[in-house]
Amino acid sequence: MVRARSLERETGVSEIWLKVEGQNPTGSFKDRGMVVAVAKALEGGVVLCASTGNTAASAAAYAARAGMSCTVVLPAGQVAAGKLAQAIAHGAHVVAVRGGFDAALAVVRALADEGEAALVNSVNPHRIEGQKTAAFELCETIGDAPDALFIPVGNAGNITAYWKGFVEAAKTGLARQRPRMYGYQAEGAAPLVRGVPVAHPETVATAIRIGNPASWKGAVAARDESGGAIDAVSDSEILDAYSFLARCSPSPPRQRRSPGCASGRGPGASEARSGWCAFSPGTG
Numbered sequence: 001m002v003r004a005r006s007l008e009r010e011t012g013v014s015e016i017w018l019k020v021e022g023q024n025p026t027g028s029f030k031d032r033g034m035v036v037a038v039a040k041a042l043e044g045g046v047v048l049c050a051s052t053g054n055t056a057a058s059a060a061a062y063a064a065r066a067g068m069s070c071t072v073v074l075p076a077g078q079v080a081a082g083k084l085a086q087a088i089a090h091g092a093h094v095v096a097v098r099g100g101f102d103a104a105l106a107v108v109r110a111l112a113d114e115g116e117a118a119l120v121n122s123v124n125p126h127r128i129e130g131q132k133t134a135a136f137e138l139c140e141t142i143g144d145a146p147d148a149l150f151i152p153v154g155n156a157g158n159i160t161a162y163w164k165g166f167v168e169a170a171k172t173g174l175a176r177q178r179p180r181m182y183g184y185q186a187e188g189a190a191p192l193v194r195g196v197p198v199a200h201p202e203t204v205a206t207a208i209r210i211g212n213p214a215s216w217k218g219a220v221a222a223r224d225e226s227g228g229a230i231d232a233v234s235d236s237e238i239l240d241a242y243s244f245l246a247r248c249s250p251s252p253p254r255q256r257r258s259p260g261c262a263s264g265r266g267p268g269a270s271e272a273r274s275g276w277c278a279f280s281p282g283t284g
Helices: 005-011 030-040 054-066 081-089 101-113 125-131 133-142 157-172 216-226 235-248 259-263
Strands: 016-020 046-050 069-075 093-097 148-152 180-186 229-233 276-280
Touching: 005 016, 005 235, 016 133, 030 054, 030 125, 046 054, 046 101, 054 069, 054 081, 069 081, 069 101, 081 093, 093 101, 125 133, 125 157, 133 157, 148 157, 157 180, 157 216, 180 216, 216 229
Parallel strands: 016 276, 046 069, 069 093, 148 180, 148 276, 180 229
Antiparallel strands: none
16 A cells, blocks of 8 residues: 555545555456465366456466466457566466457357366456455555545456455444445446447557456446446546656556546546545556
8 A cells, every 4th residue: 555645635635545556476456366266276277368468467377386277368469568478478378369358258258168277357256255355455554444446447357346345344344434436447448437338449558448347247336336436538548647647656657547536537536535545456
């Protein structure tokens, strides 16, 4: 957790924290769920995933650690080079398919249904169980859940996991309240905002270039049950947020954070004025 005092001055919010996930073993939040999913997949011997980058790197690393084979299916030409390099370095078998992430996910789901391997994308409930621990850590660090959480939304597993964690934290006494959940999609890849899948999603933010989120229902539940919202931001706003946060934040400038929080724009920006947390998924 990193206190973002520059963002506090910029937005007028009294307290803003960044949940920085770049120190996980492969540099992203995916490791939280992957360690659980791969541990549960040990009996099968093979793990399988579709990815725009982070999931591939995490699955490959944890499969290698467990002595398992890993196959990652990627949308051709749409994956961050650093993350692809990680997957290859950890010995994954990499397959590129035409189309976007949704096409890659359809391929691996079909293979998993045939019993070829254990699917470790966020449709796997063990991934959600692992990723919800970030909400527990947040509550432990600041002594309660924040008033609001701002988070980028692609395949929607993470907003689903955070909400599950906050609900459980409130039930067990780890937190006194549950935050309002504010998700942000890129305008060119905003199916949850539009209310329908996007056939050909486009955005500079490759990790959230997803037109039909696998955890759609979980994201909608997090939004509605928390009294939050899911909004879309333009690529120019995303790039402006990169630049602003690189200038004022002590954490690595390549991290992808919510432009809604960085700019103070969008749903929730004028409502939650006492305690925010913005999610930073990792590096690369």
